[in-house]
Amino acid sequence: MDPDLAGRPPAPAAASRPPRGQAETVETAETVLITGASSGIGRELARLFAADGSRLVLVARQQDKLAELAAELAGKHQTQAQLIPADLSRPGSAGEVADALAQRHVDVDVLVNNAGFGAHGTVAGIGADRQADVINVNVVALTQLTALLLPAMLERRRGAILNVASTAAFQPGPHQAVYCATKSYVLSFTEALAEETRGSGVRVSCLAPGATDTGFAAQAGLTGTRLFRFGAMDAARVARAGHRGLRRGKTLIIPGAGNRILAFTTRLTPRALVTRIVAYLQA
Numbered sequence: 001m002d003p004d005l006a007g008r009p010p011a012p013a014a015a016s017r018p019p020r021g022q023a024e025t026v027e028t029a030e031t032v033l034i035t036g037a038s039s040g041i042g043r044e045l046a047r048l049f050a051a052d053g054s055r056l057v058l059v060a061r062q063q064d065k066l067a068e069l070a071a072e073l074a075g076k077h078q079t080q081a082q083l084i085p086a087d088l089s090r091p092g093s094a095g096e097v098a099d100a101l102a103q104r105h106v107d108v109d110v111l112v113n114n115a116g117f118g119a120h121g122t123v124a125g126i127g128a129d130r131q132a133d134v135i136n137v138n139v140v141a142l143t144q145l146t147a148l149l150l151p152a153m154l155e156r157r158r159g160a161i162l163n164v165a166s167t168a169a170f171q172p173g174p175h176q177a178v179y180c181a182t183k184s185y186v187l188s189f190t191e192a193l194a195e196e197t198r199g200s201g202v203r204v205s206c207l208a209p210g211a212t213d214t215g216f217a218a219q220a221g222l223t224g225t226r227l228f229r230f231g232a233m234d235a236a237r238v239a240r241a242g243h244r245g246l247r248r249g250k251t252l253i254i255p256g257a258g259n260r261i262l263a264f265t266t267r268l269t270p271r272a273l274v275t276r277i278v279a280y281l282q283a
């Protein structure tokens, strides 16, 4: 069994790293902002943080789905959830989210940059505007939200950031070239940030799932590809691995033993060969 998913009880809800040798303090009043909370992995993460007793700020375009989730969590856990509808592909949208937080006097303790999407096809075929949208959501909004919310966490010496990349981050991805490059960025950015913030009281983790059963594949046009025909992991299982890994201060979280083996062997395989294999899987 995957050692990260061994069914242990949930870790305490403290966002900050305790001093060495001290037990983690349970802190139920943290505020967790999750982008892309309207479906898939983001929605499952919201359910896990709500079960911890956290307050939530839910961000996505589909306000009706956010409201539905907020009602579910209020009923189950008495969760206080604020909704911020936002299209993160629009330049400036991260700043608007930060402005909305400031207007409502909300301090974010945990930032989960989960919103993201892909586009299946060739670079020549997909269209320049769509590629820019992928970069704006997966890279620009994630970077700007981090840059806008991190300084206050550092000041409080307390906080956590979970950025959602993908196993697509570990190699080039023909037929999804821009998406895979954005996820390589997320991985590199997050690992660098984890080192920059070491010892600051702010934890930074990167979640790198493999194929997962959400709306992602249909939206990206990937359902017919070998990659998704080989099977996809359950979104709740991916979210549990991310939630637990963040709580434990892991820098890189790859859910599932198979995905971890793939990520490892990719590093040992000639890059040109890996690129050809990915082209085959994503054709």
Ligand SMILES: NC(=O)c1ccc[n+]([C@@H]2O[C@H](COP(=O)([O-])OP(=O)(O)OC[C@H]3O[C@@H](n4cnc5c(N)ncnc54)[C@H](OP(=O)(O)O)[C@@H]3O)[C@@H](O)[C@H]2O)c1
Binding pocket: 035, 036, 037, 038, 039, 040, 041, 042, 059, 060, 061, 062, 063, 065, 086, 087, 088, 089, 090, 114, 115, 116, 117, 118, 137, 164, 165, 166, 167, 208, 209, 210, 211, 212, 213, 214, 215, 216, 217, 219
């Ligand atoms: N599913 C997989 O196979 C897989 C594998 C590895 C990594 N990932 C990553 O996991 C993350 C979550 O994806 P998922 O699999 O859960 O897919 P999903 O079910 O399609 O969820 C994507 C979420 O991102 C939000 N989003 C997309 N475009 C947005 C925009 N322009 N502005 C604001 N929010 C936007 C969506 O909300 P709205 O539509 O309401 O805006 C939705 O809540 C993504 O970063 C994805 O790249 C997925």
